Amino acid sequence: MSVGILSLIVLALAVVGFFVGRSRALKSVQGDSRRLHSLPGYYGQTVFLFTAVPAFALMALWLIVQPMVIDGRIVGQLGPQIAEDATASKLAMEDVARIASGLDALQARTGMTNDELRDLSADGSDIRGRLAEVGIALGSEVDPLIFEMAKSFRIMQANGAMIMSVLVLVLAVAGFVLALRRIHGEFRARNVSETFVRWLLIASAGVAILTTVGIVMSLLSETIRFFGIYPISEFFFNLTWNPQFRGGSDLGLIPLLWGTLYISFVAMVVAVPIGIFAAIYTAEYAPPKVRSVVKPVIELIAGIPTVVFGLFALVTVGPFLRDYIAMPLGLGNSGSSVMTAGLVIGVLNIPFISSLTDDIINAVPQSMRDGSYGLGATKSETIRKVVLPAALPGIVGAILLAASRAIGETMIVTMGAGAAAKLGLNPFEAMTTITVKIVSQLTGDLAFDSPETLVAFALGMTLFVITLCLNIFALWIVRKYREQYE
Structure with missing residues (x-):
């Protein structure tokens, strides 16, 4: 059966x-x-x-x-x-x-x-x-x-x-x-039913915890196997990424880490100001009818699959930057670049920052605004000197969570930034990230116990630690500086 x-x-x-x-x-x-x-x-x-x-x-x-x-x-x-x-x-x-x-x-x-x-x-x-x-x-x-x-x-x-x-x-x-x-x-049937619901909720929380533990243990075990084959010092300090698959491979993390942070930085430069300004408009300036339309439209961006954003980067953004900026300035002739992927990931993160910031601004008590108006402050002064400082811890937390999402993006980077692992400052050159190389190292008919395959788990563990630290720092910022209002 x-x-x-x-x-x-x-x-x-x-x-x-x-x-x-x-x-x-x-x-x-x-x-x-x-x-x-x-x-x-x-x-x-x-x-x-x-x-x-x-x-x-x-x-x-x-x-x-x-x-x-x-x-x-x-x-x-x-x-x-x-x-x-x-x-x-x-x-x-x-x-x-x-x-x-x-x-x-x-x-x-x-x-x-x-x-x-x-x-x-x-x-x-x-x-x-x-x-x-x-x-x-x-x-x-x-x-x-x-x-x-x-x-x-x-x-x-x-x-x-x-x-x-x-x-x-x-x-x-x-x-x-x-x-x-x-x-x-x-x-006492009600007691039996409610006890079951309580244990169901406990089990649900336990599943989330056990899932995280399982992810960490699976990554950690294979990472330990990798460092038993490949020197840990060369992995973290080597400046070259050159997997040969036939011996003599150079598996240095730094080029991949640099590409990851560079693309994420460009994405946050795009997403943070636009997302915060959009949230200020929808929370403080927009009439209710306009807000009811603008906010859902912005949040609709988050529902678009990342592969669609990748195609947008590949077909539209990349060629535009190449033909009208990079080539006229002599900065490059490739449509795949840090700037291409960073701009598109930034657009993807706008609704994430905007929605969280909007909710945080709306959580600031109206009495604080009224007190500022009573002292003669204008609306813009009230926003700059009262509302934003009160909402700043939550906004910082939203930015750090958005940064974690940018660091973990794969599809847009694959289609928009290329696969070249190298160090450089030119934003119009092709680079790659840790997530892209994780996919490429696990793709193909390769021996699972080879360092070129096991390195994917070491890269995954590194990425996990980076995003975990960002999330912990974001929660620490929110809890430490959050003000409690009555």
Whole structure:
């Protein structure tokens, strides 16, 4: 039974339990809901939760643990030589999974039975032709052990899915029956429902924390592997980025870091003044009708996909800067440049800064404005000397958060700034960023344990630390200098 069908069955049983539980609660007090401890809906929710939550929790846990158990058993049967080599075991499991998926597709297309599939062998030309029909190409020398493990892999998966389906259904029915037996007029169903909601909120917060921890650990583990192969001092202080993929590579961070900071600086020079001025206009000067139109239009920019901005940089902004500024001034002849990417990323960040600054300015109490007007200050003086100083911590935080977004941009840089890793001050030259090189280093058929591939994780860890420090600094600024108004 597939996971989707099993989920629908459990969900349908839980929905039935909701109505049955609600009806049973009303029946226990002869239809007088005033005699119930909780509202009738809470009793239905209790049955729904007892039916669905344990069953779905078991299903999620099973789907996480089963692949690890099966992979461990398969790798153990491949022999100690493969089991002790992490890279070899990973490649072997990829071959096993690929062949197993081909056998599944072959069975679905031809209607072969499981017994017929078990009789297939890797050295038969017939199986190569049949698997080629479903898009799985086997070489002339296929390890028979890998082929047999692929068949065992399918059997283990099928058996695991069957056991999971039985256990999940049994647990759902058990929860359904147990919840119904607890339904009576004095049962505190509201407490059960509210306790579940509280734990749901806690779990949601925990997922966010665990996701961050998982990201850090995955980056950190591969970064440590990289620095075990490549010297850490050369990575952080080398001025050359030249991955050769055949030895003798120079993997220096500084050119990529310079390009990242340079492009981000240009973007912030564009986004900060325009975003703040737009926020001041919409918050202080624009009539309500104009504000209701201008603010959504500005925020609409944030909803445009970055690949569209990349095309805009590639087709419009880049050629314009090249033909009308760079070439006449003798600064370059390429449409891909720091200025191209910086301008477009700046436009992308305008609604981010504008929207946050607008909300921060509107949070300044009106009484402060009225006091300034009472002392004879004009509107512009009030904005410059009262409103903006009061909103400054929040505005600084918004700027730093926008800078983090500019540093992490990839698509616009790829299409607008090029891929040249170099140091320079000319904003009309092509440069690149850390994010672009992360993508390029992980693209292609390269050995995963080579320094040219593992360097992507070191770059990702570096970028993570930079953006994390910016976000922490932004929060520190906001909390330290924020004024509390009554």
